[in-house]
Amino acid sequence: MLIITIKQGKEKSLLERDPWIYASAVERVDGKPQEKMTAGITALVHSSSGQFLARAAYNSKSQIRARVWSFDPAEAVDHALIKRRVKAAVAKRIGKKGQPIHLVLGDEDGLSGLVVDWYSGINGYLVCEFQSAGVDAWKVPIVQALMAETGCGNVFERADALLRKGEGLLVKSGVLAGEAPPDAIAVTEKGVSTMVNIKTGRKAKSV
Structure with a gap:
């Protein structure tokens, strides 16, 4: 090591x-x-x-x-740790009402560089950003744990080009599990509804 x-x-x-x-x-x-x-x-x-x-x-x-x-010398970095961290993050926020749910928030959840938003509940979409090499290396078990804890089968990776390039990581967005999200989805925050392209994180273009 x-x-x-x-x-x-x-x-x-x-x-x-x-x-x-x-x-x-x-x-x-x-x-x-x-x-x-x-x-x-x-x-x-x-x-x-x-x-x-x-x-x-x-x-x-x-x-x-x-x-x-x-920081614990007795705590191994393994699949069990990843599952514990994801489970704790989901349990902390899954009961909150609103759309989207900001499900995982990097350092706050012991998963530095990982940001996950959950859109439209169980039949919706998990959108993940792997902004550091550490969580990128554990991408598969992270996605598996997210699906297990939320019951959501659609997982999409959104790549922040600036952050990933700064980490020396490939910049690539795409489906990690299930189906790709549509180009526009209604997102309601603080009572205001907006059509958003959750694949890019930007407001959806008008048709």
Whole structure:
């Protein structure tokens, strides 16, 4: 496993539970060359004295060099963790009324870089943005967990070109499960209804 060593004095933010590790805070990264080039690979994060600080998703191509999965030395980064995080996020927001439901909100849910909106309920569409290499590497189990927890079988990936390019990731939108959403869907927020193309996140063009 990769080991990220943080520069002396730069561990303060991690001790305060800040999940982002910038390139400027990294002293060195030890591990196999192939692992260092694998975007989203799980790494141990140590202080300059060798103290465990976190487990994080490493990305050599991003200025946010790593994003923390867990500060708990006993918590493994595996399918079970992904399921727990998705389940907790859905349980926290699924009861809220309104459309869409902002289902997963990145760092707030321990899934840094993942944004998921749920449109039109169980027979509608889950629209996901994988904005970091860490969650991109766990895309399949994330989608499986989302479908299991919501009962929604239609999942679409919307790619933010600027964010994904900054992570060194391919920019590609498309269907991950079920059917593609239509070009226009009625979205009601704060009592105002608007026709939106949820594949792009922009207001739908008039016919």
